[in-house]
Amino acid sequence: MHDLMVPITILSFLCTITFIFWRSHVNEAIPATVGALFVLLSGSVSLADLGVITETIGGAAITIIATIVMAIVLESFGFFQWAAEKLLEKSRGSGIRLFWFTNLFCFLMTLFVNNDGSILITTPILMMLLRNLGLKNHQKIPYLLSGALIATASSAPIGVSNIVNLIALQIVHMDLYMFTAMMFVPAILGLALLSGLLFLNFRSVLPAKLPPVKPWNVSPRNEQHPLKEVAMPISPEKRGSLMRNILIFVFAVRISLFVASYFHFPVPLMAVIGSVFLLLWRWYYLKITPADMLRKTPWYILIFAFGMYVIIYGLHNIGLTQLLIHSVQPLVTSNLLQASVVMGTLISILSNLFNNHPALMVGTLTLTNMGLDPLTLKISYLASVIGSDVGSLFLPIGTLATLMWMHILKKGKVKITWGDYLKVTSTVIPITVIFTLAILAYWVSWLF
Numbered sequence: 001m002h003d004l005m006v007p008i009t010i011l012s013f014l015c016t017i018t019f020i021f022w023r024s025h026v027n028e029a030i031p032a033t034v035g036a037l038f039v040l041l042s043g044s045v046s047l048a049d050l051g052v053i054t055e056t057i058g059g060a061a062i063t064i065i066a067t068i069v070m071a072i073v074l075e076s077f078g079f080f081q082w083a084a085e086k087l088l089e090k091s092r093g094s095g096i097r098l099f100w101f102t103n104l105f106c107f108l109m110t111l112f113v114n115n116d117g118s119i120l121i122t123t124p125i126l127m128m129l130l131r132n133l134g135l136k137n138h139q140k141i142p143y144l145l146s147g148a149l150i151a152t153a154s155s156a157p158i159g160v161s162n163i164v165n166l167i168a169l170q171i172v173h174m175d176l177y178m179f180t181a182m183m184f185v186p187a188i189l190g191l192a193l194l195s196g197l198l199f200l201n202f203r204s205v206l207p208a209k210l211p212p213v214k215p216w217n218v219s220p221r222n223e224q225h226p227l228k229e230v231a232m233p234i235s236p237e238k239r240g241s242l243m244r245n246i247l248i249f250v251f252a253v254r255i256s257l258f259v260a261s262y263f264h265f266p267v268p269l270m271a272v273i274g275s276v277f278l279l280l281w282r283w284y285y286l287k288i289t290p291a292d293m294l295r296k297t298p299w300y301i302l303i304f305a306f307g308m309y310v311i312i313y314g315l316h317n318i319g320l321t322q323l324l325i326h327s328v329q330p331l332v333t334s335n336l337l338q339a340s341v342v343m344g345t346l347i348s349i350l351s352n353l354f355n356n357h358p359a360l361m362v363g364t365l366t367l368t369n370m371g372l373d374p375l376t377l378k379i380s381y382l383a384s385v386i387g388s389d390v391g392s393l394f395l396p397i398g399t400l401a402t403l404m405w406m407h408i409l410k411k412g413k414v415k416i417t418w419g420d421y422l423k424v425t426s427t428v429i430p431i432t433v434i435f436t437l438a439i440l441a442y443w444v445s446w447l448f
Helices: 002-022 029-042 047-076 079-091 095-112 115-132 137-153 163-172 176-202 236-262 267-286 290-296 300-317 320-332 336-354 356-368 374-389 400-411 418-447
Strands: none
Touching: 002 029, 002 300, 002 400, 029 300, 047 079, 047 115, 047 163, 047 236, 047 267, 047 290, 047 300, 079 095, 079 115, 079 236, 095 115, 095 137, 095 176, 095 236, 115 137, 115 400, 137 176, 137 400, 137 418, 163 176, 163 300, 163 356, 163 374, 176 236, 176 374, 176 418, 236 267, 267 290, 300 320, 300 356, 320 336, 320 356, 336 356, 336 374, 336 418, 356 374, 374 418
16 A cells, blocks of 8 residues: 555545536535545555644634634624625716725625635625626626635735635744734735726726616525525614624624734634624524524535645655755745745646645645745745735636636626636736735835
């Protein structure tokens, strides 16, 4: 069996990634689990390694699950439908204003929830809104595509918006506070550039004046929405103040994660505390007990993250990271700008070939075995995150979020081809990635 260890591990990885791409509508935890079992049977990952893997992904998984619980609670209050109605109201009949508010809406949803959750929440809402406006297919694409790109790229500014970012943080022993201090400004500037480039790309298609919208309601029964039930209705008189209070509370919970990180209080525990308080608030206000969370929470995310990391750890153990070290180390150790551009570009390429989850894990494991000085390690890791969160958007197979987005559009009979997608991303993504990586290097150099 030892002789077959290397080919079985490599084949397990390739088959897992191929199946996820080929059958994107199938729960990704299934191929990840099957692949991980084959890797374990091959012997490239030991039982002792499983303990290390559990410790590495445990905190990240708990934090993301707690965040998703908060998203489900928010939907119970009707928060997302209310936010979409505000989106239309603020647009005041202008297609251009709707474009900018769509991007802002998707950005905020990623910061408050996470990138996958943002795609699952905002895409059905935008599809319903655009359909009720009576827009043609080619007029819908600017809003849906820019919203998806911004929602996914918006996981870069703060590590807590993406499970793979959180796992990688644990690997490099970097806290959430330091991540945000070093990454927030470059990533926000990169997002601003991306939004501007998307507007320039779509400006000729955006309708100057929107047609009047029909009365509409986002129902999970009619849309590809992850949340399966409509909550108890809340009277219009109470909705405004209630939604404002919920928004303030959720924002305070998100801030508390960074405060906890600064004072070395366990971030997963703080996320759980915030979710519990929101659950109790819902129980008091809507009389819905927390029992439904056991059914509605997507626990498969834990299985997927664990299975994928087992596969990547197997590749690490058979020498993949050593191969990358020999190839990349001379380039990374030259200067901070070169380290940023090289690692960001490498992870961008790997993400579009193999998906950003395994790409960032492989890249992070490679970095930790290079013997880099602390500052070069941090900037190389942050550049890898930019490649994973932004560079991965060049192809629709680069992230699970964009795979899910394409599937939702297909179910909603919105036609967007790979050609339509690449026509936009082939120009905006490379420019955004190189710009963000350069800003990251200069920003971190200025900070330290």
